[in-house]
Amino acid sequence: MNSPEDTMLMERDLAALDAALSAGRADHDDEDARELQELSLCLRADAAQPDEDFERVMRVRMAAGFPRKQGSPRGRVAALRSRMPRTLPTMREWWPAAGLGATLMLVVAVVVVALPGGSGGGSGNDAGSASGGGSAASDAVTKLKAPVVTQSPTSAARESAKSTVDSAPPETPLEPLRIGGSRFSPGRANRRIERSASLELGAPADEMERLADQVNSVTARYGGFVLSSSVSSGKTDGSGGDFDLRIPATRLRPALRDLAALGSLHSQTQSGRDVTRPYVTVASRQEAARAERTGLLRRLAAAGTDQEAEAIRVRLDAVDRRIARLHSQLRGLRLSTEYATVLVTLAADDGSGAGGGSFGDAVNDAGDLLVGAAGIAVRVLALGVPLGLLGLGGWGAWSATRRRRRESALA
């Protein structure tokens, strides 16, 4: 640390140097300072002077705007740039444009995710949520229930269908299957889950036909089929439709996403039911019945009397019917788990405004949109801030390294 006297002396010397360089003479009162002035004048006088030819060439190049050599890549780029109305903007001038671009990207991202059918981060739940967590609106109406104890109308219809298959009265009473309830079969890897979903889509009344076609098209695209449907179209209040679809459970999520994107999504529900236990039970029973049949056949072959053989045949018939019934049950369970039931209801939107609904609905929609936008903004920030910090750090490190390497030339 310099003392005040040293600092004053230094300031005097520096001022004397500047004065000498400015005036071109050494005339300080103090001898030391005057010597420094003489030294500084000598150093300046010793500075190299540019060659006249070089000076002339440089002057010409300056007047021409330092042209690049013709044919070089940089020369071609310079020629292209020179045809532009003005020089390219500097980094500072880019900032407003960059800010506008970022805002636009954010708005587009919000709109894409907030629209029905848009996909977002989502919870990643294996039960197959159709829309991601980025959409507050769809999150609000998507409810995942697994397992469900009470039977929905969908599963009731499926049970009804199964009952028609199993219409033959059993010869011997079987223990009734318990689906759902508190009984379950833990510890199995390949669980059997019955999935069902329902969507209510809105569309203008005169677009019901088109919407129905699109529902059929989406269903076919994902390997599903329409079990039943009814559509009423026209510009009447009663326009609408119902679809009972079966879609492969493995493709349920994208199918629901596409279906939801067909119109304005009013509501969407999903449910799942674990039927592993009844499936295992039926399979075990079937196996036991087959073993019994094998034993009866063996006994029939060894039967000593006609009466004994006849009794065995009667039992064989009963076992065969039981096997057939169990096979049918097993097939039904397999189909119900491999294909998800999707009920789609089409409803005509009323014509009150483009967005539909009352002022309260509009406020709710706006709130949902804001929540969705906030979610997107948080996600963008979560990604952008670390990336920006990394980039900033990298740029700083690169700059420091470059400067250090340059300075090493003086080491």
Next chain:
Amino acid sequence: MSVIAESAVTGPMPATAARERDTFASLYERTFPRVYAYVASLLRDRAAAEDVTAQAFERAYRRRGSYRPARGTPEAWLFGIARNAALDELRRRKRHAALAEDPEDAGLPVSEDHAEHALRREVVRSALAVLDPRERDLVALKFAGGLSNVEIARVLGTSESNAGTLLHRTVTKLRKACDELA
């Protein structure tokens, strides 16, 4: 590429570009000899100094839109570019070449004091060898480049007081070396 060809490609110059070019031309007129002197002091090679000076002015001309007054004077900005170009050249060559020929003072009148003056310059040149490269860089910025202490601080990326302290220390060291050699 010839000047005529370049003009044919560029066509009429927009007003903003013309203004920027005029401003740069003014800067060029003020600084060209000083930039050359500074680069020559650093490189100790006349041919290399010409190349690097031309390169520095060309770079500065291309980047003239990036100059910000808040970061210092145009001279400081230009000398920063010239210094970077000179250091790149030094690093590339990995050696400090001696001046091919000493600068001549063709314009100076011959007088009786000339011999004494030349002798003193020789002493100063010898004393400069005592300085380390960073100190020679500082001396070159100040006396060959003619920069103020504020501008030197900008070029070196340090504070004005630190630049002044370094400069004073360097000049004092140089004077001591001159006294010892004389």
